[in-house]
Amino acid sequence: MKALVLEAYKTLVYKEIEDPRPGSGEVKVRIMATGICGSDVHGYDGTSGRRIPPMVMGHESSGTIEELGPGVTGWKIGDRVTFDSTIYNPDDWFTKRGQYNLSENRRVLGVSCNEYKQDGAFAEYIVIPAHILHRIPDKVSFEAAAMTEPIAVALHAVNLCEADPDEKVMVVGTGIIGLLLIQVLKARGFKDIFAVDVDPGKLELASRIGANKLLNPGIDDIAYTVDRQTEFRRLGCIFEAVGIQETIDISFENIRKGGTLVLVGNITPEVKMPLQKIVTQQLRVQGSCAISGEYPEALQLLEKNKITTDLLISRVAPLSEGASWFERLYTKEKGLLKVILTP
Numbered sequence: 001m002k003a004l005v006l007e008a009y010k011t012l013v014y015k016e017i018e019d020p021r022p023g024s025g026e027v028k029v030r031i032m033a034t035g036i037c038g039s040d041v042h043g044y045d046g047t048s049g050r051r052i053p054p055m056v057m058g059h060e061s062s063g064t065i066e067e068l069g070p071g072v073t074g075w076k077i078g079d080r081v082t083f084d085s086t087i088y089n090p091d092d093w094f095t096k097r098g099q100y101n102l103s104e105n106r107r108v109l110g111v112s113c114n115e116y117k118q119d120g121a122f123a124e125y126i127v128i129p130a131h132i133l134h135r136i137p138d139k140v141s142f143e144a145a146a147m148t149e150p151i152a153v154a155l156h157a158v159n160l161c162e163a164d165p166d167e168k169v170m171v172v173g174t175g176i177i178g179l180l181l182i183q184v185l186k187a188r189g190f191k192d193i194f195a196v197d198v199d200p201g202k203l204e205l206a207s208r209i210g211a212n213k214l215l216n217p218g219i220d221d222i223a224y225t226v227d228r229q230t231e232f233r234r235l236g237c238i239f240e241a242v243g244i245q246e247t248i249d250i251s252f253e254n255i256r257k258g259g260t261l262v263l264v265g266n267i268t269p270e271v272k273m274p275l276q277k278i279v280t281q282q283l284r285v286q287g288s289c290a291i292s293g294e295y296p297e298a299l300q301l302l303e304k305n306k307i308t309t310d311l312l313i314s315r316v317a318p319l320s321e322g323a324s325w326f327e328r329l330y331t332k333e334k335g336l337l338k339v340i341l342t343p
Helices: 037-043 148-161 175-188 202-210 221-227 244-252 275-280 295-303 319-332
Strands: 002-008 012-016 026-035 060-068 082-084 123-130 133-135 169-172 193-196 211-215 236-240 256-263 284-287 313-318 338-342
Touching: 012 082, 026 202, 060 123, 060 169, 060 275, 123 175, 148 175, 148 236, 148 295, 169 175, 169 244, 175 193, 175 202, 193 202, 193 275, 202 211, 202 244, 211 284, 221 244, 236 244, 244 256, 319 338
Parallel strands: 169 193, 169 236, 193 211, 236 256, 256 284, 313 338
Antiparallel strands: 002 012, 026 060, 026 123, 026 338, 060 082, 082 133
């Protein structure tokens, strides 16, 4: 089969590799669409440390079942499916507690790190366990279904906050995950959503999909604005969707006493945090890791048009052209958000 292989950092090659076969409990999926995630772009140049070449990246995907392995029931060849980005053990202690994203020995599709290598979906086919499959509703296209994974990531983060829809909330960083966080919050009934970014174009898009207060740290005094719109109490829940020191600082500056800061972005391995403020203001700093059961709700939101992907998908291009699209995303081409690759 053909695949887009990361042979070395910043070197992607479209080439022939071995065609996988499903084992017991597994299915072979013919890939129809796979999105380039921001984590793939950070893996492309080696900064994340989680895409050690040679390997096949890609974990935001959809397709049709091509072949069933022994013991697989409830599915048939031709079924339209998407799948979780995490391969987990259904009998794991964490899985049984509803936390399969934390399960022991879990593997993430399209990741190659010191602990394991799990090739992903930038290929014609992929073999995965049947228990991570999800059926795509008839009304949802393969391209939209490839967005299920990042939508579920946003849902997981919002579920961890437990904020009341009457609360004013903030999303720091309006990349794909930040924009999906805004849409999920809007779908949950939140009306006052602050969006923070240095890119005016992304802020304008954030406004179109549900944010009603736009703030640019290069222009606006964010703390001053937040203070005056919250009677100096600041915000009870903030979602940080970048993962660098500057955006962490903005988040801590605007969180309310007793509030929750949900950390979704993780570009840098370490940041400084104001320990005394966290303790004396009884702040809750909540990490959000991947997905833990949010796929069905994400697909329902797509089916009911509560989430729009049209404004987020910039291009749909052949997998054979993937190397050039990775480079364009890596160099931050203006106006380019999500690129979907199709074999």
